[in-house]
Amino acid sequence: MNTTAEPSExxxxxxPDELLEIATIAAGAAADYIRSLDREHLAREYKTSSHDIVTVHDKASEDIIAAELRRLLPSCRVVGEEAGERPAEGDGPAVADPGQVVTFYVDPIDGTSNFAAGLPLFCISIGVTVGDELVAGVIDAPVLGQVFTAADGPAMLNGREIHPRSTNAAADALVVxxxxxxRGVTEFPELAAKAQQELENGLSAVRHLGTAALELAYVAAGWADATFLASINAWDIAAGFHILRRAGGSVRTWPGRGQKGLPDFLCPAYVACTGPERLDIVDELFEEVQALRDADL
Structure with missing residues (x-):
């Protein structure tokens, strides 16, 4: 008699809809935790500088999210801002091949500076991939009561469909x-000075919200024409990229000094627009950023 245990099939x-539900439940658990806090007396720590802060609640929020994700899908991989990669644990079912591995990209509090100061402009962002393909995303702004979601259907805000619109021409465009x-001033000071002037003169308005994920969500909703950054991480943008595209928006990315050919949510530079129309003034600036980075390789 063969007593060797057969490997699980x-x-x-x-x-995607089931993965979105898992991500939304996890984000909701962290949102409940955040809403329970006394945000008037928050202690802060610094990662690399006074521009890069963290609180104990960022770490606690990520732990809550990771625990919920593991409870609901033990075979998943979690990549978070605070703890890095958390490989799958437990006895969850094996996946068919590495290209079918489910990964949740988690920013437990995007906009920590706003959060620590008492501003409501911050959110929980969870993007979901199967292999290298984005399939779902949720952005939950717990104090504002805004939950943006998308799987393989339309993008939604609090359960209601987001309708796409065209990107305004530059002279009428509000960007966030x-x-x-x-970072840009430090990395490419001359181009940064030029960019600041060109953007202020060439666009209708430029606003900085302090949270990349929420900026992407607001562009997806059509409340702004574009958003863009030159140095970013996957957990900041994975959910936002998917939501924006499902809402009818467009995204261009640049690889920076990293490996070419990576999925776009792993690229450090992007310009995202609310519609398929592009803002050439911004795309051209990012071509210059990439050229400077290529010259340094």
Whole structure:
């Protein structure tokens, strides 16, 4: 008699709608935690500088999210801003092949500076991939009461469909972005000075919300024409990219100094517009950013 345990049969990953439900439940648990806090007395720490802060609640929020994701889908991989990669644990079902691995990209509090200061402009962002393909995303702004979601259907805000619109011409466009910001001034000072002037003169208005994920959600909703940054991480943008595209928006990315040919949500630079029409003034600036980075390789 053969007593050797047979390996579990590999199974296909859950559907995009099922993965969105898992991500939304996890984001909701973290949102409940955040809403319970006394945000008037928050302690802050610094990661790399005073421009890059973190609180104990960022870490607690990510732990809550990771625990919920593991409870609902033990075979998943979690990549978070605070703890990095958390490989799958437990005895969840095997997946058919590496291209079917489910990964949740988690920013537990995007806009930590706003959060720590008492501003409501911050959110929880969870993007979901199967292999290298974005299939779902949720952006939950817990104090504002705004939950943006998308799987393989239309993008939604609080359960109601977001309707796409055209991108306004540059002279009428309101954009939400912190570009070039402190990082840009440090990395490419001459181009940063030029970009600041060109954007202020060439666009109707430039606003910096301090949260890349929420800026992408607001562009998806048609409340702004574009958003763009030159240095970003996957957990900031994965959910927003998917929601924006499902709402009818367009995204261009640039690889920076990293590996060419990566999925777009792993690229550090992007310009996202609310419709298929592009803002040439911004795309051209980002071509210059990439050229400078290529010259340094």
């Amino acid at each position: 590999p199974t296909a990953p859950p559907s 972005s912190g570009f070039p910001g402190q």
